[in-house]
Amino acid sequence: MxxxxxxxxxxxxxxxxxxxxxxxxxxxxxxxxxxxxxxxxxxxxxxxxxxxxxxxxxxxxxxxxxxxxxxxxxxxxxxxxxxxxxxxxxxxxxxxxxxxxxxxxxxxxxxxxxxxxxxxxxxxxxxxxxxxxxxxxxxxxxxxxxxxxxxxxxxxxxxxxxxxxxxxxxxxxxxxxxxxxxxxxxxxxxxxxxxxxxxxxxxxxxxxxxxxxxxxxxxxxxxxxxxxxxxxxxxxxxxxPVLELDVTTPAPSVQPQPQPRHECMDWLDKQPTSSVLYLCFGTMTSLPGKQIEELAGALQSCEQRFIWVLRDADRADIFAEAGESRHAKLMSEFTRRTEGRGLVITGWAPQLEILAHGATAAFVSHCGWNSLLEGLSHGKPILAWPMHSDQPWNAGYVCGHLKAGIVMRPWEKSRETLPAKEIQEVIKRAIDSDEGIAAQSAAKALAEDVRAxxxxxxxxxxxxxxxxxxxxx
The missing domain is CATH 3.40.50.2000 (Glycogen Phosphorylase B;)
Incomplete structure (x- = not known):
C-alpha cells in the first residue's frame, strides 16, 4: 500500500x-x-x-x-x-x-x-x-x-x-x-x-x-x-524611496542598479550647488507647440542652468511605435544655443536622482501628487504649472498653504499660452527673491518632516x- x-x-x-x-x-x-x-x-x-x-x-x-x-x-x-x-x-x-x-x-x-x-x-x-x-x-x-x-x-x-x-x-x-x-x-x-x-x-x-x-x-x-x-x-x-541628499550622487545603498547612471547625473555633478532648474511635466501631459516655443525662449534668454524633460504624454502602450518626435527641429537649434548650461532629455529621466542632487535648485512641475511627493521629500521648492486632474488643487495647496512653492502658471490661465517674459519673471522670483528664498526654506523644512x-x-x-x-x- x-x-x-x-x-x-x-x-x-x-x-x-x-x-x-x-x-x-x-x-x-x-x-x-x-x-x-x-x-x-x-x-x-x-x-x-x-x-x-x-x-x-x-x-x-x-x-x-x-x-x-x-x-x-x-x-x-x-x-x-x-x-x-x-x-x-x-x-x-x-x-x-x-x-x-x-x-x-x-x-x-x-x-x-x-x-x-x-x-x-x-x-x-x-x-x-x-x-x-x-x-x-x-x-x-x-x-x-x-x-x-x-x-x-x-x-x-x-x-x-x-x-x-x-x-x-x-x-x-x-x-x-x-x-x-x-x-x-x-x-x-x-x-x-x-x-x-x-x-x-x-x-x-x-x-x-x-x-x-x-x-x-x-x-x-x-x-x-x-x-x-x-x-x-x-x-x-x-x-x-527617499534618497540621501548629496551634491554628487545618491547613497550607493539606494542608487538604482538595473540601468547605468544617466549622463545627466555626470553633468549635474559639475554644476554649482542649488543652481539648476529641473523642468518636467509628467507622463500624462503634452504641451502645445506654441507653449514649448515660449518656454524654450524663456530658458534661452534667462541664462538659468536647467534640465528640461521634454516629451509627450504616454500612449496607452508606451512600447508601441511613436514615430519621429515633433520637437526635433526646435530642439536642434535650442540645444545649440544653450549648450553648456542646460540639458534636454526627450526620453525617461532619473527624476528621483535629479531631485536628490545638491545642484538642483527647484522643480518646475505639473503638480501630479507623485511628483510633488518626490520633490518635497527631497527638499525642492515647486514652481507650479498644473495641467489637469488633481494638479490645480495640488498647486494651490503646496504654494498657498504649505508655502513651499510659487505658482508659475495660474489655473485660470490654463487655456492660454504663458509668454516667455512671464516664465522668466517667475524663475527669477524663485531663485533670487525673498519669496523664493522663503519657499526654499519651507521645502527644506518639509523634507525633514516627511523624512522623519x-x-x-x-x-x-x-x-x-x-x-x-x-x-x-
Missing part, C-alpha cells in the same frame, strides 16, 4: 497589488509592493502585460534584486486603441488613454478572479490592494472565503476631500479655490470613476500615499469618517507596521 501523501501547509498571506494602468498609479503601487516584499510578504503585482513591463522598466530607487522579489502577473484584456496624445486638445487631460481605461475596468476582473482563486487555494489569506479609482478588485476579493481588500489612494487626501465635497470644512478653512471637475477631467473619465464607485473604500480600509506632515488634519478627518464604518486608514507615504515620517518610529513607518501586522495576524 502506497504511503499517504504528506499535506503541504498553506502559505500565510499573499498580497495582490492591482494598479490603475497609468504611470503615476503604476509607480506608486510598485513602490508599495516593494516595501511590502521587503518586509517578507509574498507580493503579486497584477496588471496588463504592457503595464507590467512599463512599471518594471521605469522603476527608480530600488535595485534589481528587490524587483526580482516580486511576482508579476498578467491580466489579459482585449485589444484597445492606442491613439497618440493631442497636445492641442481644449482639455489637457489625456483622453487618448480612455480606451485603455475602459478595457481595463471592463475586462480585467475575470483574469484577476482566476489569479485570486489560485492563490486562495495555497494561502491562508489573500489581501488585495487596489487603486481606489477602481472597485472591481475589491468585488473579486469578496468572493473568496479568505480574501480581504484595501484601497490605495494615489492622490492627496486634501484633494480627495474637496473632490468629494467642495464644502468640506477643512477645504473651506484653507480658503483655496476648488476647481470644478469639468475643468480638469473629461466627461468620459468622470463617468468611469462614477461607475467604479467614485473613489469609495469598498474593502476593509484605505492606504494613503501621504503623511501627517503634509496633510495631518485631512488624514485625521478621513480616519474618523472611515472608523464610523469599521474601516481603518493607514497613512504610509511617501512611498517613493518614513524613518523608523515615524508616523508613516508606524502605520505601515500596523498595516503589515493587521494583514498577517
Amino acid at each position: 502506497a504511503p499517504a501523501a504528506m499535506e503541504v501547509a498553506p502559505a500565510p498571506v499573499a498580497v495582490v497589488a492591482v494598479p490603475f494602468p497609468a504611470q503615476g498609479h503604476l509607480n506608486q503601487m510598485l513602490h508599495l509592493s516593494l516595501l511590502l516584499a521587503s518586509r517578507g510578504l509574498d507580493v503579486h503585482y497584477a496588471a496588463p502585460a504592457p503595464h507590467v513591463r512599463q512599471a518594471r522598466a521605469r522603476v527608480q530607487g530600488w535595485d534589481a534584486r528587490a524587483v526580482r522579489s516580486l511576482h508579476f502577473a498578467t491580466l489579459d484584456i482585449p485589444p484597445y486603441a492606442t491613439p497618440p496624445p493631442d497636445p492641442d486638445s481644449p482639455v489637457a487631460f489625456p483622453g487618448h488613454l480612455q480606451p485603455l481605461f475602459d478595457a481595463f475596468c471592463d475586462h480585467a476582473g475575470a483574469p484577476l478572479r482566476r489569479l485570486l482563486e489560485e492563490l486562495a487555494a495555497s494561502h491562508h489569506r489573500v489581501v488585495v490592494v487596489h487603486d481606489n479609482l477602481v472597485a472591481f478588485p475589491a468585488s473579486e476579493a469578496s468572493r473568496l472565503p479568505n480574501g480581504d481588500a484595501y484601497a490605495l489612494q494615489c492622490v492627496g487626501q486634501s484633494f480627495g476631500a474637496g473632490f468629494k465635497n467642495p464644502s468640506h470644512r477643512l477645504v473651506r478653512a484653507l480658503g483655496l479655490p476648488v476647481p470644478s471637475p469639468e475643468s480638469f477631467l473629461t466627461e468620459e473619465f468622470m463617468e468611469l470613476v462614477a461607475r467604479q464607485g467614485g473613489l469609495s473604500v469598498p474593502g476593509a480600509g484605505l492606504l494613503l500615499n501621504s503623511c501627517r506632515a503634509l496633510e495631518g488634519e485631512f488624514i485625521d478627518a478621513q480616519a474618523e469618517t472611515l472608523s464610523l464604518d469599521g474601516k481603518k486608514l493607514f497613512s504610509i507615504g511617501p512611498l517613493n 515620517a518614513v524613518a523608523n518610529g515615524g508616523s508613516s513607518w508606524a502605520d505601515m507596521e500596523e498595516f503589515v501586522g493587521r494583514i498577517t495576524k
